[in-house]
Structures are given as C-alpha cells and as structure tokens.
Amino acid sequence: MPRYSSRQELVQEMRKRARLFIGEFEEIAEQDKDTLLADVDRSPAQMIAYQLGWMKLIQQWERDEQAGLTVVTPHPDYKWNQLGPLYQSFYETYQDWTLVALMAEFEQQVAHMIDLTLSFSEEEFQQSGSRKWAGSTPANWPVWKWIHINTVAPFKSFRTKIRKWKKIKNGLERIL
Template sequence: MTEYKDKQELIDEISSRAKLFIDEFSDIQEADKDKQIDGVDRSPSQMVAYQLGWLYLLLQWEEEEQQGDTVITPHPDYKWNNLGGLYESFYRQYETYRLQELCTMFKEAVQKIISLTEHYTDTELFQPGSRKWASSTPSNWAVWKWIHINTVAPFKSFRSKIRKWKKFNNG
C-alpha cells in the first residue's frame, strides 16, 4: 500500500485521483449511465454510486464516533462478509440520480473527505488506535489507510474500469 510522508501528500493524491476518475464521466451520455458492458462489473452510475457509498460511510463513521455513538463497520445492516449486499444498497440509494448529479455529489463528497483529512492531527491520521472505528477490524489500521483504501485506491482501479467500459461501449 502507498505510504504518505504527510497529510498534504495524502490530500493532494485524493484530489488528483478524484479529478482523474470523475473527469472520465464527462463524455458519457445520460442514456448510457446504466448500461452494462461484458467484462466490466458495473455500469457508470454504479461506479460513481460505489464511490459515494464509501465516501459517505467514512464520514458517517467519524461523525458517529464524535457523537459518542458506537460505530458498526462497515454498516449496521452489513457485515464485512456481505460487501456485495452493501454495494447493492449503494446502487439502490443513488439509482434515481442523473449521471451529472452523481458527478456533482461525488465532487462534494471528496471535498468533505479532504476537509475531514485536513482537520485530523498527524497523530490522529497516522497512528493506529486514534479512532475506534479505524480499530474495529483485526487490521487495526491508522485512519489514513482507511481513507486511502476508500478514495485513492478505488479512484485508480475504477478509472481503469470506466475507461474499459467506454472503449467497449464506443467500440
């Protein structure tokens, strides 16, 4: 997994990868947003919904912990061994939105993640155990790893998926 020398490097990478990812959707027609392509496991709208789901889960975990609530990861209705069900819930949650609306929502959610990241101290961000929600699995990751695995990592991998989708859709 990528390591970051400091908070700003993580923020810069989130910002850069988010822009590269979401810019891929600028030339997709609304009529094609739900189109499935062989060899690509999600439609364009599902790709953005997936990202929105995880971004808002991160924000929700932090908010719940700050309110003194017990955080259940990944979600109170889904366990780690049922992520497929969680993803389906993301798709249902965002299925009625137009692709442009999803893209705008994505940009707003990324800004919230960046703001959250800016507000962490270096200790909170880089030391394991600073958040109960981040320590809720055996991995006991530091917060930055949770942010990375739910922003930078999928922004990269899903960018290749949307590029493949576009190639086969236009090909």
C-alpha cells in the same frame, strides 16, 4: 500501497485521482449511465455510487464516534462478509440520480473527505488506534489507510474500469 508522510500528501493524491476518475464521465451520455457491459462489473452510475457510498460511510463513522455513538463497520445492516449487498444498497440509493447529479455529488463528497482528512492531527492520521472505527478490524489500520483504501485506491482502479467500459461501448457503437 503508498504510505503518506502527511495529511497534505494524501489530500494532494486524493484531488489528483478524483479529478482523473470523474473526468472520465464527462463524455458519457445520460442514457448510457446504467448500461452494463460484458467484462465490466459495474455501470458508470454504479461506479460513482460505489465511491459515494464508501466516502459517506467513513464520514458517518467519524461523526458517530465524535458523538459518542458505537460505530458498527462497515454498516449497521451489513457485516464485512456482506459487501455485495452493501454495494447494492449504494446503487439503490443513487439509482434515480442523473449522471450530472452523481458527478456533482462526487465532487462534493471528495471535498468533504478532504476536509475530514485535514481535520485529523498528524498523530491521529498516522497512528493506529486513534479512532475506534479505524481499529474495528483485526488489521487495526491507521486513519490514513482507511481513507486511502476508500478514496485514492478505488478512484484509480475504477478509472481503469470506466476506461474499459468506454472502450467496449465505443467498439459496440462502431459495429452497429
């Protein structure tokens, strides 16, 4: 995992990876957004919903901590050993959204994550323990690592997934 020397470095990588990830969806037809294919564990809509769910969770953790509330990670209704049901809740939240709306929301949430990232001082960004929510697991990660793990890393890995999905879908269309 990369280590970021500054908030700006993470923001630059986040912008790049977000643009590459969401750009993959421009050629997917609306009627295909919920299509599950063998060898790919999520539909295109689920891939975006996953990203939205995590970005919104991090933003909520920060808002709650700033409001003096106790932050329960990953979510008040789910424990760390219940990530599958948490992901399902993300998919259900966005199940009726169009692909265009999902893509627009993704762009908006990335902008919010960039604003959040830049709102931290360099010390808050780099040091473990600067936020209670960031220290909520035994790993006691610094804020930058939480942001990376829930933006840049899945933007990269899910870009690979959507590219595989498109390759399989295109192969099926040629057969038919």
